[in-house]
Amino acid sequence: DGGITQSPKYLFRKEGQNVTLSCEQNLNHDAMYWYRQDPGQGLRLIYYSQIVNDFQKGDIAEGYSVSREKKESFPLTVTSAQKNPTAFYLCASSSLGTSTGELFFGEGSRLTVL
């Protein structure tokens, strides 16, 4: 089935450790996105990428890094510089060009920093 796969579903880490969240899509979409969800704050954009080997910062990029080496993959690293990393992270993708813009989401990864 076509879709977006995020892993792991749940992740526990100690303070000061970097963690990488995986996001893979087989929808042949050009664009991919990372959002962070906190209770009562909705979704906030961390990074997005419209093409391989290129990406742009979103509204809350500090303390995060990404790469886009393949069209299908857009991993997110939560670094030790992120002050409050405990959150639910959502990856999404969309086609570009004539697309009217709906995003397709993965099932999310919940990161808890102990």
Place this chain on the structure above:
Amino acid sequence: AQSVAQPEDQVNVAEGNPLTVKCTYSVSGNPYLFWYVQYPNRGLQFLLKYITGDNLVKGSYGFEAEFNKSQTSFHLKKPSALVSDSALYFCAVRDFTGGGNKLTFGTGTQLKVEL
């Protein structure tokens, strides 16, 4: 900057009654508006969108939304609520700055449908 507001943190409705989840928007230019639903610990599912055309948009699971330009609103509606509709609902607007299909989301409205 594009933004949406969802004025209600929670909406309670009895099963079988009509439901409305409110959303207002602020954009420069023509808005591209979306509704998504999220069940606990799951990703977001697309419900419907307004790009242009008819102000009443029909979507998945019997939901519809009414675009009102004069009131800058895009309220989500359903004629008869089900307990299974209980979930978190997000309104979103497309952000055209910087390219891509970025969406700016509201803070979400928790819908609770009771027997």
